[in-house]
Amino acid sequence: MPFFLGVDIGATWTRALLIDETGRVLNRVKIRTSVNPLEDVAQAVADWHFDAVGVGSIGPLDLRSGWVVNSPNSPSRRFPLVEPLKKLGRPVVATNDCVAAVWGEYVFRHSVDNLVYVTLSTGVGVGAIVNGVLLLGKDGNAHELGHAVIDFRSKRGCGCGGRGHFEAFVGGANMPSFYQEVTGEPPLEPAEIFKRYRQGHEKTREFMELWLDALAAGIATVIAAYDPELVLFGGSIALNNWDTIAEELPRRLREYLGVREPTIAQASFGDDEVAIGAAALAYWTPETLRKFGYPR
Secondary structure (H helix, E strand, C coil), X not given: CCEEEEEEECCCEEEEEEEECCCCEEEEEEEECCCCHHHHHHHHCCCCCCCEEEEEECCCEECCCXXXXXXXXXXXXXXXXXXXXXXXXXXXXXXXXXXXXXXXXXXXXXXXXXXXXXEECCCEEEEEEECCEECCCCCCCCCCHHHCECCCCCCCECCCCCECEHHHHHCCCCHHHHHHHHHCCCCCCHHHHHHHHHHCCHHHHHHHHHHHHHHHHHHHHHHHHHCCCEEEEECHHHHHCHXXXXXXXXXXXXXXXXXXXXXXXXXXXXXXXXXXXXHHXXXXXXXXXXXXXXXX
């Protein structure tokens, strides 16, 4: 039976999973993301047996060169995705983390032809399949809707250098400063914001009303772009606060939508979402990715 290595490069943590062709996890390792995370992975899995490697990484990417080129949330804004893994002597496939996640859902869980995955974590990311085709774009960044402008008058800056972006309002890295801006209170981390929201803290509830509306506006933009049947949510903020999002998002979303609303659901694989998706890319490489010269 063939085995596949899936690597998830996040802003804080890098995960590697070994799976079989059914998606069953056989082994795993988790390490803190460094300035060259694939070098660390190559060392950590050197004695594992597998037939191919898939990588899902924070972006933006240049898929032809195999590099992350301008990542606002990582320890290094630029790092290679393919070359450090060559020493393992296995074919390598690489793409954006959310693209990997949506492909894993498509291969192992949901066979719908119009599917979107959204991560709510340090930043905001999107992966999309439209009419059965995994979308990539000219450089591999057809999914960077965390940087869609949802308020063109806002001076609120995003980590990428733009302003008024979806991620600038709802991304975990930006929530503390946004909370301070809205409430006049000291900045709070997302976990504390949601905790106080559930406890009924007045100013926090005022902030969350605005945050949830921003989330709905951004997700409406995603839906307008891809017209999906199903939108799946992953990432730490979504996974840890799904009760609030599941209750509040659908009714707010209807105020912004101009197309038929899709089904909204939680993603399937928890913290393993991107790594399993990356392994799915190695197991079944989509044609759109092959046009970029993968596997390598």
